[in-house]
Each structure stands twice: as structure tokens, then as C-alpha cells.
Amino acid sequence: MVILVYLIPISLFLGGVGLVAFLWALGNRQFEDPEGDSQRILADDWDDRPKP
Amino acid sequence: MMSAPSISACPACVAAPAAERLAERAAAMREEGIVLSLPTIHCAVCIGDVERTLSATPGVRSARVNLTLKRVSVVADPGVSAAALSQRLEAIGYPAHELDPGLLSVTETDRRGRDLLMRLGVAGFAMMNIMLLSVAVWSGAEAATRDLFHWISAAIALPTLAFAGKPFFASAWAALRARRLGMDVPISLALVLASAVSLFETFEGGEHAYFDAAVSLCFFLLAGRYLDFRSRAAARSAAEELAALEVPRATRLAGGVETVVPIAELAVGDLVRVRPGGRMPVDGVVTGGTSEIDRSLLTGETLPVWAGEGSVVSAGEVNLTGPLTLRVTAAGRDSSLHRMADLVAVAESARTRYTSLADRMARLYAPSVHILSLLAFAGWFWLTRDLRHSVNVAATVLIITCPCALALAVPAVVTSASGRLFRKGLLIKDGTALERLAEADTVVFDKTGTLTLGAPEPVALEALPRGDLAVAAALAEGSSHPLSRALAVALSALRVAPAALDELHEVPGYGIEGVFRGVRVRLGRGAWVGANHASDVTATWLGIGDAAPREIRFADAPRPGAAAAVDALKARGFRVILLSGDTETPVARLAATLGIDDWQAGQRPEEKAARIAALTQEGARVLMVGDGLNDTAALAAAHVSISPASALDAARSASDIVLLGQDMAPLPDALRVARLARRRIKENFALSLGYNLVAVPVALLGLATPLIAALAMSASSITVSLNALRLR
Numbered sequence: 002m003v004i005l006v007y008l009i010p011i012s013l014f015l016g017g018v019g020l021v022a023f024l025w026a027l028g029n030r031q032f033e034d035p036e037g038d039s040q041r042i043l044a045d046d047w048d049d050r051p052k053p
Numbered sequence: 054m055m056s057a058p059s060i061s062a063c064p065a066c067v068a069a070p071a072a073e074r075l076a077e078r079a080a081a082m083r084e085e086g087i088v089l090s091l092p093t094i095h096c097a098v099c100i101g102d103v104e105r106t107l108s109a110t111p112g113v114r115s116a117r118v119n120l121t122l123k124r125v126s127v128v129a130d131p132g133v134s135a136a137a138l139s140q141r142l143e144a145i146g147y148p149a150h151e152l153d154p155g156l157l158s159v160t161e162t163d164r165r166g167r168d169l170l171m172r173l174g175v176a177g178f179a180m181m182n183i184m185l186l187s188v189a190v191w192s193g194a195e196a197a198t199r200d201l202f203h204w205i206s207a208a209i210a211l212p213t214l215a216f217a218g219k220p221f222f223a224s225a226w227a228a229l230r231a232r233r234l235g236m237d238v239p240i241s242l243a244l245v246l247a248s249a250v251s252l253f254e255t256f257e258g259g260e261h262a263y264f265d266a267a268v269s270l271c272f273f274l275l276a277g278r279y280l281d282f283r284s285r286a287a288a289r290s291a292a293e294e295l296a297a298l299e300v301p302r303a304t305r306l307a308g309g310v311e312t313v314v315p316i317a318e319l320a321v322g323d324l325v326r327v328r329p330g331g332r333m334p335v336d337g338v339v340t341g342g343t344s345e346i347d348r349s350l351l352t353g354e355t356l357p358v359w360a361g362e363g364s365v366v367s368a369g370e371v372n373l374t375g376p377l378t379l380r381v382t383a384a385g386r387d388s389s390l391h392r393m394a395d396l397v398a399v400a401e402s403a404r405t406r407y408t409s410l411a412d413r414m415a416r417l418y419a420p421s422v423h424i425l426s427l428l429a430f431a432g433w434f435w436l437t438r439d440l441r442h443s444v445n446v447a448a449t450v451l452i453i454t455c456p457c458a459l460a461l462a463v464p465a466v467v468t469s470a471s472g473r474l475f476r477k478g479l480l481i482k483d484g485t486a487l488e489r490l491a492e493a494d495t496v497v498f499d500k501t502g503t504l505t506l507g508a509p510e511p512v513a514l515e516a517l518p519r520g521d522l523a524v525a526a527a528l529a530e531g532s533s534h535p536l537s538r539a540l541a542v543a544l545s546a547l548r549v550a551p552a553a554l555d556e557l558h559e560v561p562g563y564g565i566e567g568v569f570r571g572v573r574v575r576l577g578r579g580a581w582v583g584a585n586h587a588s589d590v591t592a593t594w595l596g597i598g599d600a601a602p603r604e605i606r607f608a609d610a611p612r613p614g615a616a617a618a619v620d621a622l623k624a625r626g627f628r629v630i631l632l633s634g635d636t637e638t639p640v641a642r643l644a645a646t647l648g649i650d651d652w653q654a655g656q657r658p659e660e661k662a663a664r665i666a667a668l669t670q671e672g673a674r675v676l677m678v679g680d681g682l683n684d685t686a687a688l689a690a691a692h693v694s695i696s697p698a699s700a701l702d703a704a705r706s707a708s709d710i711v712l713l714g715q716d717m718a719p720l721p722d723a724l725r726v727a728r729l730a731r732r733r734i735k736e737n738f739a740l741s742l743g744y745n746l747v748a749v750p751v752a753l754l755g756l757a758t759p760l761i762a763a764l765a766m767s768a769s770s771i772t773v774s775l776n777a778l779r780l781r
Contacts (some may be wrong), residue, residue, distance in 0.1 A: 003423045012182065016181065016182045023178070027170055033121075036121040040097040
């Protein structure tokens with residue numbers, strides 16, 4: 002059962018990483034326009050250089 | 054319009070003073086700029102086209118398409134108008150309409166939506182972690198291990214509940230202070246009681262802790278709250294929009310001197326001057342000048358009306374061709390425009406009394422849950438004299454009855470149905486609109502701009518000689534009269550090059566005149582051009598020299614899909630009525646074409662509203678479809694209303710659903726989906742009540758464990774959501 006001492010903090014940490022990633026994505030407006038984002042990768046604009 | 058509290062309406066929002074909301078709206082408008090609806094965009098190329106075109110427009114700072122919502126938000130300098138932008142988009146083949154910025158208040162809605170989503174995410178992650186620990190407890194962890202797991206669960210659950218449950222606590226507190234018992238009071242009580250009991254049990258090393266139940270409860274409720282929030286839109290008052298149409302100032306004529314004065318300073322008997330293109334500031338009688346006036350906003354008449362000395366005009370009508378002098382008969386509060394705004398305000402206030410299915414459910418639900426839980430406590434305490442066990446049972450009852458599935462029942466269905474209708478081209482502005490749409494049994498249509506496109510188009514132009522057409526094109530381009538403009542557009546589509554004319558000038562109220570190769574040519578009213586018979590169809594006459602004048606007829610094309618929609622409605626047993634402000638002939642003709650037997654022409658706005666009130670009195674549930682100022686009162690008075698995106702702002706504000714595309718065909722579909730949605734909502738209520746019927750006796754008997762609570766809660770929430778998805 003000693004393994005729990007490692008496993009529980011690890012699982013909590015991993016859960017926390019997931020939560021932080023979610024909050025970052027939310028703050029970064031990644032859920033505003035899922036359909037548009039999936040279409041935008043098909044556009045050729047700014048393929049040659051980054052958008053200023 | 055719909056500020057009535059619903060299953061999860063936030064009472065704080067309802068109670069918030071209107072002034073605050075207005076200020077918020079103003080702030081939101083300044084930040085977000087212009088939002089245009091683009092019903093036809095669907096791919097990466099469309100996104101590129103729209104964004105490039107808009108960015109290239111002078112004054113536009115940025116443009117971003119949202120394909121999910123089929124919208125583009127534009128940040129632009131104050132001088133850039135939405136109309137100009139949509140014209141540019143229409144030129145490259147993307148029909149665009151401005152949508153009420155209040156309705157779509159992007160920044161404010163985004164902020165609140167993200168806030169809810171964040172709480173939902175936190176609750177979700179906490180729920181997963183606690184569930185992992187709980188599985189170990191359920192599978193038989195004992196003594197120290199179980200206590201440790203309970204402690205860790207508590208450490209995760211308590212901060213999570215404090216953060217994620219805040220919307221419920223805040224609105225429950227507001228409800229209590231307003232001495233009401235909303236849905237959020239039992240929710241908050243269950244959350245608080247569950248955490249308190251579980252914390253106590255953990256201290257005592259008890260067997261059952263409900264942290265997992267409390268957090269998953271919070272998660273499911275937030276999911277319902279988020280869906281509900283997305284289907285709810287800030288309502289704007291159509292009466293306010295109408296008042297905004299009023300011209301604030303007028304040009305007063307006194308002793309030959311023109312002075313610009315506020316409307317409030319005008320008195321009956323004053324003389325007022327109205328320039329071509331201006332809106333009538335007052336009701337009055339024409340004393341000088343001739344012109345034509347466009348009264349389609351007020352009456353729905355397609356044809357501009359001639360106005361000369363003695364003609365009666367109303368505030369809100371547009372002066373088209375010549376300057377007019379009016380003697381004021383009514384100004385300000387007494388003007389017909391103001392009376393109409395009052396009519397709309399009355400209709401709007403009557404409408405807020407609708408109680409949704411969810412409200413009715415919540416009213417029954419909240420007290421019964423409290424009573425049940427209290428009875429459980431009292432019963433067990435009386436039987437066993439064991440306070441700890443009694444409180445435990447009462448808490449279990451609260452947790453198990455807590456309206457997880459009930460909170461999801463309506464929003465999940467509404468979201469699913471709105472999504473489906475949105476793909477068909479209908480934007481649902483109000484959460485309860487679907488329910489009301491499902492109840493409709495009578496459909497009342499307006500004619501101009503609703504069943505027809507509202508723009509007259511010349512017919513049988515090919516029958517005229519090419520040379521005449523060239524003259525007509527040149528004449529038509531010299532005037533801003535709606536018929537001339539329609540003619541010019543049609544002729545340029547036929548690739549007719551305008552002839553070279555001299556001395557082109559407009560004769561206000563009559564037409565346009567010029568000289569072609571030494572011959573006088575005219576385009577305008579029959580009598581003026583020299584035609585001696587008057588016809589009741591919309592027509593203009595072309596006269597070249599002394600040759601017999603030629604008639605160019607116009608027809609207002611029916612909206613695509615209108616006939617199919619009317620047929621489908623009649624086939625499904627709806628009563629279809631046509632109410633138009635237009636004259637008898639065109640209305641009768643359209644009614645015959647579309648097969649509508651019940652029609653009335655020459656209806657004034659108040660008559661339309663009165664007819665709808667009469668129908669409602671007879672027990673009919675009326676769906677009003679209209680677009681004009683003259684329909685606004687009727688739209689607000691009807692049980693549920695739809696307007697096309699091309700409609701006036703006030704009409705769109707008054708209606709619950711906006712038809713985004715030009716096609717009318719999705720209308721019968723919308724009614725079908727609405728009825729389906731109502732059936733799903735009722736099924737969902739039955740499902741969640743069914744779960745309660747099974748689980749509550751178990752809880753009352755004190756046999757419920759955290760495992761049973763978790764199973765009942767998750768299973769019912771998931772079934773309800775899946776049932777809602779069946780709509781797609």
C-alpha cells in the first residue's frame with residue numbers, strides 16, 4: 002500500500018496539469034469557433050510567413 | 054422580453070435594474086463594433102473571401118469570421134456603417150444582415166460564457182479525481198485507507214464546491230432575499246448539506262461520504278446552466294427601437310425663415326419643411342410642394358404614394374422625390390409613430406407572462422423536495438432518536454432528488470433543437486420560443502417583405518424594343534425612386550447600355566424627364582407621361598416624343614419557398630391567414646397564388662394587432678410572421694413570432710426567431726422540430742421523475758449509499774442528454 006503515497010500525488014498532479022491546460026485553452030479562446038478553426042487550416046494565407 | 058425566471062434563470066439578473074443593463078449594452082456596443090450574420094458561409098474559401106474583402110474596406114480595423122455561429126465581427130472606425138459593409142459582402146456573393154448587437158452582445162456574453170465554462174471545467178476535473186478515489190472506497194477500502202481517501206476527497210471537493218458552486222449560491226441567496234424559493238435553493242442546500250455531513254463523517258471515521266456526489270451534482274448542474282445560458286439572449290425592447298426611428302429635429306418654417314428645432318417645440322399648426330430622402334418628423338397635411346412618399350414602413354404598401362397639397366402624411370414615412378411643406382397636425386407623443394410604439398410596449402408587457410414548462414416544474418419541485426427531506430429527517434429522528442443518522446438520511450434525500458437531470462432536461466433539448474434549426478437557417482433568440490412555437494396552431498403572415506421579397510421587379514422587359522430600353526435605362530438611372538432603381542438594376546442585368554440624354558431632371562411626384570436626340574422623353578406616372586388609362590398594377594410609363602406611352606409593369610416576387618411553406622402548413626392542419634397593409638388587388642393576387650383563403654387587405658398596424666388579440670381570445674395560439682414597422686405590434690402581441698433577417702430592427706427585436714436566409718421553406722420544419730422538442734422535454738421530465746420514484750424510497754428507507762447516489766445521478770443525467778440528442 003506504500004505505493005499509494007506516490008500514486009495519489011501523481012494522479013492529482015496529472016489531473017492538475019489537465020485542468021491548467023483546459024483553463025489555458027479557454028483563456029486563449031480555443032472554444033469560440035471550433036468549426037471555423039478546422040476550416041482555417043485549409044486556407045493558404047500566411048502559409049509562407051507568419052501573420053504579422 | 055422573457056425575463057421570467059426559469060429552471061435555472063439567475064434571479065440576480067432578473068432583479069438587476071434595467072438601467073444597469075442599458076449601460077452594459079452601450080459599453081458592449083462600443084467595444085464590439087459591428088456583427089453581421091452570414092447565412093451562406095460554409096468553408097475556408099468563404100472565410101478568406103469575407104475577411105479579405107472587409108479588411109480591404111477603408112476604416113475597418115479587423116474582421117474575424119466565426120464559422121460556428123456563421124457571423125463576422127468587425128471592429129471599425131465610427132464612420133463605417135453596417136449597411137455599407139453588408140453591401141460590399143453582397144457584391145462578392147455573400148448575403149449579409151446586421152444582427153442586433155444587443156441580442157448578440159459578444160463581449161459580455163463571451164465573458165459570462167467563459168466564466169461558466171471555467172467553473173464547469175474545474176468541477177469536471179475535481180469530479181474525475183474524487184471518483185477515482187471513491188471507486189476504491191466502493192470496492193471495499195477499509196479503516197485508515199478509507200479515511201485517508203475521504204480526507205483527500207474533502208481536500209479536493211471543498212475548494213471546488215466553493216468555486217464551482219458560486220453561481221448557485223449567489224442566485225439562491227438572491228432568491229431567498231427576494232423571499233422566493235427558486236430551483237437554486239434546494240440545489241445550494243443539497244451542496245452545503247452534503248459537504249457538511251460528509252465532512253462530519255470523515256472526522257468521525259464514518260463509512261459514507263458524499264463528496265463525489267456533491268461534486269458531480271455541481272458538474273451536471275453547471276452543464277445544464279451553461280447550455281441554458283447559450284440559448285438565452287439578451288432581449289431588446291421593440292418599443293425602444295421604434296422610438297429610435299423618430300426624427301429628433303425638424304425644420305420649422307416661420308415667416309419665410311427656416312429654423313431647426315427639437316420635435317418637442319413644435320405645436321399643432323406650425324409649418325415644417327421635409328427634404329427629399331428625409332423621414333416625416335410629424336403627422337401633418339401637405340400645404341406646399343409635390344413629391345412621392347414611401348409609406349411601406351408604416352402600412353406595407355409597396356407603391357410610393359403621390360403627395361401634393363392636401364395629402365395627409367404620418368411621422369415615420371419617407372419623403373422620396375421633392376421637398377414638402379407640412380402643416381403639423383400631431384407631433385411628439387401624439388404622432389402616429391409614437392402611438393404605435395405605445396401599442397408595441399403594451400403588447401410586449403403582456404407577453405412576459407408566459408411560464409415555461411421548466412418554470413412550472415420548478416414551482417412544484419422546490420417545495421416538495423424540501424418537505425420530503427424534512428419529513429425524512431423528522432420521521433427517522435422520531436423512530437430512532439439518532440440525530441446523526443437522521444441528518445444523513447435527510448442529506449441523502451436532498452442529494453438524490455437534486456434536479457441534475459431536471460436541470461439538463463430543458464437546456465439539452467433546446468440546445469440540440471436550436472442547433473438543428475440554426476443549420477436550417479433559423480436563429481432562435483429566446484429559450485422559451487421553441488415551446489411557444491410548438492403550441493402554435495394558427496399562422497398569420499404579412500405580405501410585403503415577408504411572403505414577398507418586398508422589392509418590386511419589372512416584368513416582361515424583353516417585349517419592349519431595345520432602343521426604348523436604352524432610353525428607359527438612362528432615365529431610370531437619374532432617379533432614386535424605388536421603381537426607377539429596380540428598373541435600372543434589371544436593365545443593367547439585361548446588358549442594356551443607357552442612351553445619352555440631355556437636360557435630365559426629376560419632376561417631383563411625377564417622374565423623370567430628359568431630351569433624347571431632340572425628342573422629349575419621360576419616365577413616370579401614367580397621366581403625366583400621357584397614358585389615358587389607369588391600371589391598378591404597379592407600373593411606370595415610358596413616353597418617347599409623341600409615340601404612345603409604353604407601360605412597364607412591376608411585380609413583387611414571392612419569397613422563394615413561400616408557396617411550399619404555405620402548402621406544408623395547410624397540409625399539416627394549420628390555419629393560415631394573410632394580413633396586409635397593401636391594397637386589395639396585389640393582396641388578393643398573392644393570396645390566390647399561394648392558396649390562402651383567409652386574407653385581409655388594407656390593415657392598419659393596430660388592426661393587425663387587434664386581429665391577433667381576437668384570435669388569441671378565441672383560443673388560438675398565433676405564430677406571426679412579419680417584417681415591417683406595421684407588423685411590430687402584431688409580432689409582439691402574437692404567442693410566438695418570426696421575422697426575416699431583412700426586417701426592420703424593431704420587428705426583429707419583437708420577434709423570437711429570425712429567419713437568416715431568404716428562403717421561407719424552413720418554416721414548417723421549424724414547427725415540426727419545435728413540437729418534437731417539446732415532446733423530448735416532456736419525456737426528459739418523465740425520465741428524471743422516474744429515476745426519483747425509484748431512488749427516493751431507497752433514500753427514505755436509509756438504504757442509499759454514495760454508490761447508489763452516484764449511479765442514479767449519472768445514469769439519469771446521461772439518459773436525459775442522450776434523449777435530447779435524438780432530436781438531431
